[in-house]
Amino acid sequence: MALRLWTFFAVAVIAAAESASFLTAQADKPLDPKELAAVERIRARIEEHSKKAAAGPPAAYKVTIPNTTVTYAMVPIRGGEFKMGSAGPNAKADEQPEHSVKLDPFWMQAHEVTWDAYLMFMFADQANERANPDAIVDALSRPTAPYVEMSFGRGLKGFPAISMTQHAANKFAEWLSAKTGEYYRLPTEAEWEYSCRAGSPTGIASGSVDDYAWHAKNSAAQFMSATYHNVGTKKPNAWGLYDMLGNVMEWTLDQYAPYPAAAQANPSVKSTTSYPHAVRGGSWNNDPSTVTCTARVPSDASWKRQDPQLPKSVWYMTDAQWLGFRLVRPATLPSAEDMYRAWNNGVALDPY
Amino acid sequence: MNDDKKPEKIERREFLKKTGTVAGVMAAGFPSIISGQSVTNSLKVGLVGCGGRGSGAARQALTANKNNELTAVADVDEAIVQQATDRLKGSQTFGSQVKIDRAYVGLDAYEKVIAASDVVLLATPPGFRPQHLTAAVNANKHVFCEKPCATDSPGVREVIAAQKLAQSKNLSLVAGFCWRYNNMIQEAVRQVHNGAIGRLVSHYSTYYTNPVKPLPPESTRPAGMSDVEWQIRNWYNYTWLCGDSLVEQAVHNADKIMWIMRDQPPLSAVAVGGRAVPANGGNIYDHFEVNYLFPNGYRVFLANRQATGCFNGTLDFVMGTEGTLMLGSGPPRIETPDGKVKWQWQGEEYDMYQKEHDVLFEAIRSGKSKNDDLNLATSTLLAIMGRHAAYSGQQLTWEQALNSQVSLVPKPVDWNAKHEVPGLAIPGRQQPPVF
Numbered sequence: 001m002a003l004r005l006w007t008f009f010a011v012a013v014i015a016a017a018e019s020a021s022f023l024t025a026q027a028d029k030p031l032d033p034k035e036l037a038a039v040e041r042i043r044a045r046i047e048e049h050s051k052k053a054a055a056g057p058p059a060a061y062k063v064t065i066p067n068t069t070v071t072y073a074m075v076p077i078r079g080g081e082f083k084m085g086s087a088g089p090n091a092k093a094d095e096q097p098e099h100s101v102k103l104d105p106f107w108m109q110a111h112e113v114t115w116d117a118y119l120m121f122m123f124a125d126q127a128n129e130r131a132n133p134d135a136i137v138d139a140l141s142r143p144t145a146p147y148v149e150m151s152f153g154r155g156l157k158g159f160p161a162i163s164m165t166q167h168a169a170n171k172f173a174e175w176l177s178a179k180t181g182e183y184y185r186l187p188t189e190a191e192w193e194y195s196c197r198a199g200s201p202t203g204i205a206s207g208s209v210d211d212y213a214w215h216a217k218n219s220a221a222q223f224m225s226a227t228y229h230n231v232g233t234k235k236p237n238a239w240g241l242y243d244m245l246g247n248v249m250e251w252t253l254d255q256y257a258p259y260p261a262a263a264q265a266n267p268s269v270k271s272t273t274s275y276p277h278a279v280r281g282g283s284w285n286n287d288p289s290t291v292t293c294t295a296r297v298p299s300d301a302s303w304k305r306q307d308p309q310l311p312k313s314v315w316y317m318t319d320a321q322w323l324g325f326r327l328v329r330p331a332t333l334p335s336a337e338d339m340y341r342a343w344n345n346g347v348a349l350d351p352y
Numbered sequence: 353m354n355d356d357k358k359p360e361k362i363e364r365r366e367f368l369k370k371t372g373t374v375a376g377v378m379a380a381g382f383p384s385i386i387s388g389q390s391v392t393n394s395l396k397v398g399l400v401g402c403g404g405r406g407s408g409a410a411r412q413a414l415t416a417n418k419n420n421e422l423t424a425v426a427d428v429d430e431a432i433v434q435q436a437t438d439r440l441k442g443s444q445t446f447g448s449q450v451k452i453d454r455a456y457v458g459l460d461a462y463e464k465v466i467a468a469s470d471v472v473l474l475a476t477p478p479g480f481r482p483q484h485l486t487a488a489v490n491a492n493k494h495v496f497c498e499k500p501c502a503t504d505s506p507g508v509r510e511v512i513a514a515q516k517l518a519q520s521k522n523l524s525l526v527a528g529f530c531w532r533y534n535n536m537i538q539e540a541v542r543q544v545h546n547g548a549i550g551r552l553v554s555h556y557s558t559y560y561t562n563p564v565k566p567l568p569p570e571s572t573r574p575a576g577m578s579d580v581e582w583q584i585r586n587w588y589n590y591t592w593l594c595g596d597s598l599v600e601q602a603v604h605n606a607d608k609i610m611w612i613m614r615d616q617p618p619l620s621a622v623a624v625g626g627r628a629v630p631a632n633g634g635n636i637y638d639h640f641e642v643n644y645l646f647p648n649g650y651r652v653f654l655a656n657r658q659a660t661g662c663f664n665g666t667l668d669f670v671m672g673t674e675g676t677l678m679l680g681s682g683p684p685r686i687e688t689p690d691g692k693v694k695w696q697w698q699g700e701e702y703d704m705y706q707k708e709h710d711v712l713f714e715a716i717r718s719g720k721s722k723n724d725d726l727n728l729a730t731s732t733l734l735a736i737m738g739r740h741a742a743y744s745g746q747q748l749t750w751e752q753a754l755n756s757q758v759s760l761v762p763k764p765v766d767w768n769a770k771h772e773v774p775g776l777a778i779p780g781r782q783q784p785p786v787f
Contacts, residue, residue: 146561153665225682308409352443
C-alpha cells in the first residue's frame with residue numbers, strides 16, 4: 001500500500017538552521033565536546049537517581065514526567081535469545097537470513113509515545129519550566145516550533161505523537177532522560193522485534209491481528225477512513241506491550257541494512273547516512289498483511305516532501321502521519337559516549 | 353526587454369567576489385527572456401530574501417529546469433546571504449546551477465538583483481512585496497511572488513496595478529498561493545464548483561496553529577540597533593511587515609475561501625480579535641475570527657489562533673444544501689447531510705511548491721505567459737479586510753477595504769531610522785477607524 005499521504009502543510013515548519021556538521025556521518029565524526037558535556041551531566045544525574053532505586057528483580061512501573069501530569073508505563077523485558085527475521089519460501093528478502101540474536105535485559109515503554117508527552121518536549125512552556133528552572137534540561141535543544149499542528153487534525157490527547165524525524169525522537173529521549181534521571185533511547189531493531197514477538201513467532205498469542213492492531217482496514221474514525229487511535233485501546237501482547245503492531249510505525253535506532261547470517265549479541269547498526277533508517281510495526285495506513293513483527297520499512301527522504309524550505313527541517317517528517325516511536329531503558333547504564341551516540345545520529349540533515 | 357545593464361561599479365555592500373562566470377554568460381548574449389526555440393539557454397534567476405523559504409524557492413526554481421541558473425541574491429543580512437549561498441552551492445543535485453556572482457545586502461539590494469536577472473523570486477517579509485513586485489515588472493522581469501502580496505490596502509492596489517502591467521507586457525507572474533497548484537485541492541474545489549454539495553450555505557475555515565516567530569525580549573536587542581532593523585529582524589511581530597497572523601498565515605485559507613467563491617469578493621465583514629499572550633512590544637494579534645457575508649446570504653467564518661497548548665488544526669468545512677466538503681482532517685471528502693461519503697480524494701498528490709515553479713518556467717520557456725493568478729491581490733485583501741474589521745471593531749465593505757488609505761509601511765524604509773509602531777489595536781477606540 002502506498003505510504004504517500006495528502007498533507008496540510010501550508011507554509012510548513014520552520015526549518016532549523018542546524019550546523020553543517022550534521023552532514024558528516026556520525027561514524028567519522030569526533031564527539032562534539034559541548035554536546036558530550038551535556039550528556040555527562042545527564043549521566044551523572046542518572047547515576048544519582050539510580051541510587052534511589054529499589055533492589056530486587058526489575059518490575060513494571062509508571063513514571064510521571066516531572067512538573068506535569070503526563071505519565072507513561074515501563075515494562076521489564078528479560079534478556080534472552082531469539083530467531084530474528086524470517087525464513088521459508090515466502091519470506092521477504094530484507095527479513096532474511098533468519099539469524100540468532102541474544103539480548104541483554106531492558107525496559108520498554110508499554111505504549112507509543114503520546115502527544116501528551118511529546119508536546120512537553122516540543123514547546124518549552126508546557127511543563128511549568130518557568131516555575132521549575134532546570135539548567136540541565138533547559139540547555140537541551142528542542143524542536144523548532146512548527147507553523148502548523150503536527151497531528152494534522154487527527155487528535156492529540158492520548159493519541160500517539162507522529163511526524164517526527166529520527167533525530168527528533170533521539171532528542172526527545174535525551175530530554176526525557178534529563179528530565180526523569182533514567183536513561184532512554186530508541187530500541188535497536190533487534191530489541192524491537194524481540195519485544196514485538198513477546199515469545200511467540202508472530203506476536204499474536206491468540207486471536208487475530210485485528211485484536212492487537214489498528215490497521216488500514218479497521219481504523220476508520222469520524223471524517224477519516226483510516227487513522228490512528230488512542231494508545232492502548234487494543235489487546236497488549238504477551239509481555240504487556242500495546243500497539244507494537246499497527247497504530248503508528250515506530251522508529252528504531254538502526255540504519256536499515258541487510259541482516260548478517262551469523263549469530264549476534266546486542267546488535268545495532270550505526271548511522272552513516274540520513275536515509276534509510278529502519279522503521280517497524282506497520283500502521284493505521286497499512287494493509288494488515290504488512291503489519292507484522294518482522295516487516296521492515298526503510299525511511300525515505302520523500303517523507304519530508306511537503307517541506308518547502310531549504311534546509312528541510314531536521315525535526316519534522318511532514319508526510320509521515322503514520323510514524324511515531326517508543327523508547328527503551330537498558331538495564332545497564334552505558335558509557336557517556338554510547339549515550340551520546342544514541343542521542344546524536346550525526347546524520348540529521350537531509351541530502352539535497 | 354533585456355535589461356541586464358551591469359551596475360556601474362561594484363556596490364559597497366557587494367561582497368562576493370566577481371568571477372569570470374558572469375562575463376561569460378553575458379558575452380554569449382543570451383536574451384533575458386527566452387523564446388521557444390532556445391529552450392537550452394540559461395535563464396538567470398535572482399532571489400530577493402534568502403531565508404528558509406527563499407532558499408527553498410531557489411531550490412524549486414533550479415529543480416524546474418537544469419538550464420536555470422541562480423546568479424544574484426539579496427537580503428538585509430550578510431550572514432543570511434552567505435549561509436544561503438553556501439547551502440545552495442552545496443547541493444548535490446542543483447549546486448552546479450548556483451552561479452552567484454552578485455550578492456547584495458541592504459534594503460535597496462532588490463534593485464540590483466532585479467537588474468541582473470531574467471526571473472525574480474520575491475521572498476522577503478510581505479511588507480516589502482508591493483515595492484519589489486512593481487520594480488520587477490517595471491524592469492520587464494518574470495516573477496515568482498510569495499504570499500501574501502502586501503500588508504495594507506495601498507500595497508494591494510499597487511500589486512493589482514503591477515499585475516495588470518505584467519499582463520500587458522506578457523510577463524509571467526506566479527503567486528505563492530500554493531494550494532492552487534495542488535492537484536488534490538484542485539479536485540476538491542472542482543467538486544464544489546460542479547455542484548457536488550449543492551447550493552453553498554456557509555464555510556467554516558480554521559488556521560489554529562502554534563506561534564510562528566515570537567518576539568525576543570527587548571533586553572536581547574543589541575545596543576544601537578535601530579527600530580527599523582530590530583523590527584525587520586523580528587518581522588513577524590509587526591503588522592506593517594507581516595500583516596498580522598491573519599494575513600501572513602491564515603491567508604492560505606482566505607485564498608481557499610476566494611477560490612471556492614470563484615474569486616468573487618464578499619459584501620462585508622465583521623470580526624473579533626485580540627491577544628492572549630503579551631506582545632512584548634510587537635503589535636500583532638494572536639487570534640481572529642472573521643465573519644464574511646457574501647452574495648446570496650453565504651456566510652464564511654475564518655478563525656485563526658497562534659498559541660501553544662491549544663486545540664489546533666487547519667480545517668475547512670464547506671457546507672452546501674447537499675453535503676459538506678471537509679479539508680484538513682484526513683483526505684478531502686464530501687459527506688451528504690446523512691453522513692454518507694459521497695466523494696473522497698484518492699490519488700497521488702504532487703509537490704505543490706515544485707509545481708508552482710514548473711508552471712512558471714514552462715510558461716517562460718515556451719514563450720507563453722502565465723499571469724492570471726489575480727488571487728494574489730484579492731485573497732490577500734480578503735485577509736486584510738478581516739484584520740481591518742477586527743482592529744476597528746466596525747463592519748466594513750469590500751470597497752472600503754479595497755480603497756482604505758491606511759498605509760502601514762513607511763516610505764521610504766530607512767534601515768537606521770527610529771520607527772515607533774502603534775500599540776495593539778483596541779477595537780472601537782480607533783479614531784478615525786483604522787480602515
